[in-house]
Structure formats: structure tokens, C-alpha cells
Amino acid sequence: MRILVLSPYAQHLTPTLEEAGDQWLVVQDKITPEYLAEHKIEMGVSYGYRHILKSDILGICPFINLHISYLPWNRGADPNIWSWIDDTPKGVTIHSIDEGIDTGDILVQKEVPMGDDETLSTSYQKLQDAIVQLFYDSWGDIRAAKVLKTPQLVQAGSMHYASDKAGIEFLLSDGFDTYVSKIQEKVVS
16 A cells, blocks of 8 residues: 655654555655645555645545544644643544544544653653554554544544643743643642
8 A cells, every 4th residue: 555654753653554565655744636646645644744634635545643642632732731731531542634633533542541750751752652552553454444433522522722832831840841740730729
């Protein structure tokens, strides 16, 4: 299968694709319908891709997204940070991409346990490791369309934009080395 990997972290996904016998191209810039046609792309995998895919792209082939939140919680930007601020489930999700932001059908997901001594950095790394492992474990079934798609309740969960982070900077006293317990103490008080 010809896969388009939309990611600055492609090196974490390509071993799985290679093991499955897939061919892939990696792109970080915006793509066009012409690019997909020219390269005969059969499926797209987005992981940390910073561009929103529009209907002209999504109508050509299926796309999935690897998201470091337990959807429907923390759609959009900075899901790790918001899971601590909003005290929502921590986890990872692979979902179909539709025209919304992280609103497509859930293909697979997993909650990720966190310790009391986590920092934003350590919890982020746990989520990154978990999403790569989930991709490895489920890629065969996803590419063969053997996973049960679960529609998201769009009115449930939460959504955050990059601009929302400006209002919470005071919680991040030590940047990504901030202990999540300090964040939770400040949010509660």
C-alpha cells in the first residue's frame, strides 16, 4: 500500500510501515490533491502534522490521525497540558480524519496510566511512546479496515486551540519541567 506520512516524527512510524510491506512518502508541508494523485497515495497517516486537511484532500483517500489524547477529551492543541488542567482522562487515540478538528471516528485508543510525580515532559513522553506502540500494534488491522469505527459524540469531551495556552502560562512556572501536581494545585485553588 502507498502511504503518505504527514509528520515531523515519521521515523517513529516508518519501521511499522516497512514491516507491513508498505511504501511511504513523508511530507511536513501542505499537500494538494494533485500531489496525492501524482504519487498514487492510497492512505494518509498524520502524526503531529500542523495543517488542517480540507475536503478536497479527504475525498481522495482515507486519512488517519495519531492524537495524544483520550478522545473525545482534549481535541486540538496541547492535549497533554489540558488533560492535567481539566483533570480529564490521559491516553492516546488513532482516529479517522474528517473535516472537524479531531472529531473523526475512533479506530483504536488506550488510556495511559500516569504517576503522581509526572512533569509535563515525562507525561508527554509517555503519551508519545504509547501512540507509537498503539500504531505498531494496530496498523495491520487499520490498513485492512478490520477495526470497528466508533463515532465520537462531538458535543462531549473538550476542545482547545493554540491561542488558549496564553491564558494558562502562569500555571507553567517551570515550562515542561513543571510538575503536574503543581498545575493541579494551582487550578484547584
